[in-house]
Amino acid sequence: MAKITRNPAPRKAAVPKKKAKAAAAKRKPAKKAVPAKPSLKAPRPWTPAEIREAFSRFQQANPEPRGELEHVNPFTLLVAVVLSAQATDAGVNKATRALFEIADTPQKMLDLGEERLREYIKTIGLYRTKAKNVIALSAKLLSDFGGEVPRTRAEIESLPGAGRKTANVVLNMAFGEHTMAVDTHVFRVGNRTGLAPGKTPLEVELGLEKVIPSEFMLHAHHWLILHGRYTCLARKPRCEVCLINDLCRWPEKTV
Ligand code: SF4
Structure with missing residues (x-):
């Protein structure tokens, strides 16, 4: 005897073939993106x-x-490094050879004055700003550090025109720090x-x-x-x- 189903489930309406295909494509999991180029392996670290x-x-x-920046003491080293930003060592040496003969201490640099200093260093890029900084750092060395180049990074970095690189060079070359x-x-x-x-x-x-x-x-x-x-x-x-x-x-x- 045939089984009687009281509430047969309503039959799904037929979906047109084209629409069914599109729906199936939508449901397909997206293919994993393949990188255009295989990523380069990081080089093996040095042992x-x-x-x-x-x-x-x-x-x-x-x-x-030896470093190639010419100097005769920590002060002239500091000045040479400040002057060397965005300039070559050879270019700085050319200008400082004559300058350091007459101004190798902060006091002598102040006595020389900004205007005459500019004349000595005018072949170096950004010489106007650099001259201002060298005069200001000379004044600060005299007022805050007894005319000596200080020996700590923070103190050197507090000088006008001196940043981390300047401090590192001075600490290494003038004071033998690592x-x-x-x-x-x-x-x-x-x-x-x-x-x-x-x-x-x-x-x-x-x-x-x-x-x-x-x-x-x-x-x-x-x-x-x-x-x-x-x-x-x-x-x-x-x-x-x-x-x-x-x-x-x-x-x-x-x-
Ligand atoms: S360190 Fe030596 S081998 Fe390596 S790129 Fe420079 S010159 Fe070439």
Whole structure:
């Protein structure tokens, strides 16, 4: 006997084929987006042994590296660094050779005066602002620090025209502190080699300070600057003569 269903479910209205297809397509889970390019793997970080090896080679090649900014005492070093912002060391030296003969102390700089100072440094970019800063920092050294260049980062950074990089250079070169001044060369080398990648000079500075063994820190700043200036050039790095080409992590190195 046939089973009687009292309330049969109402039959679904027939959906036209085209509409059904469109609805099904809508319900399909979206395909996973495939990245256009496979993401590049971050280079393998340097091992402590590799870092030691790199700096041993720098040390062997140049045991006593020197900065190229000419100066005769901490004050003239400070002035030279302030003048070197966005200028080459060679350009600064050309101007300061004559200047430091007559103004190698804050008092002598004040006696010279802003107008005459401008004449000495007018070949350096931004010389008007820099002259103002050098006069103001000389006055502050006399009024707040007994005419001496102070020995702490905060005090140096409080001087007109002096920032973190200036403080790092002065602390390292004048007072033998293990600081790492990051200029354009050190920034490039830190990133390219993979020694201390960073988006800002401060990130690179802190990264380098973290990985470089203390015994190399006194000269590390100069080794890296000189490496960037003469070997790991911005446009065409000279990888074929590079001391650390086997250790460098730059994917585009030419060796
Ligand atoms: S191998 Fe080339 S890119 Fe790497 S540090 Fe040396 S010069 Fe620079």
